[in-house]
Amino acid sequence: MTTPQLVVHRDKELMAQAAAARLITKVVDAQASRGSASVVLTGGRNGNGLLAALAAAPARDAVDWSRIDLWWGDERYLPEGDPERNYTQAREALLDAVPLDPKRVHPMPASDGPHGAGVEAAAEAYAAELARAAGPENHGSVPTFDVLMLGVGPDTHVASLFPELPAVRETERTVVGVHGAPKPPPTRVTLTLPAIRSAREVWLLAAGEDKAQAVAIALSGAGEIQAPAAGAYGRSRTLWLLDAAAAAQLPRSLYPPASA
């Protein structure tokens, strides 16, 4: 388990812009050293805010958009094109503005796709797609993600792993279906904690005073079943990207020294 590093920015706009710049650098470095990059996107206001900041970033096209694999941490199980789908919102925020290789963009299945109402079948299909992309060094489950991003809910959920629900307890499968999610819509597809923890780096994004309690709980030793964000960590780095409002309830000892 990697000890969480915290970076606190003045406000959510600066947090999104700084995180976007950080992602550009991470992707450019990965492409320079390995020829491609693998990134897992997250839904929600902070996740989409980062993508929109990236779309407007001066250094945006330092990224070779044809050599990046995009995956999702979770998806609302809705019809293709539904405005509430994370994939739809990511396309609007960034993806439609950059020259991606469509074969390297991996949205989670839609509810009107081949799997129909069976969200479990959709989850199994995505797990199989991840396994196909995994190299021998990945023990055949998921590819090595360079960066896996997660928004943090006010109840400390990440992806569609909600406190005390079955999905956060999953220890074997990499992708599962979710029913009865407290954040609408109720049916979702999500990576599990084992899949999240296979990433090199996990970045958690939290801005706004409505996240301050969740941030403090997740970083103060809570268990991952009660506080899923506490179980989200990367193999070589776990980074919490916050604004001052979301960091406001952190114990002073956890607040990084040179912060906004």
Ligand SMILES: O=C(O)[C@H](O)[C@@H](O)[C@H](O)[C@H](O)COP(=O)(O)O
């Ligand atoms: O499908 C979703 O809703 C997201 O993947 C979810 O995990 C989101 O990231 C958090 O709920 C934070 O959302 P906000 O950034 O909008 O608070």
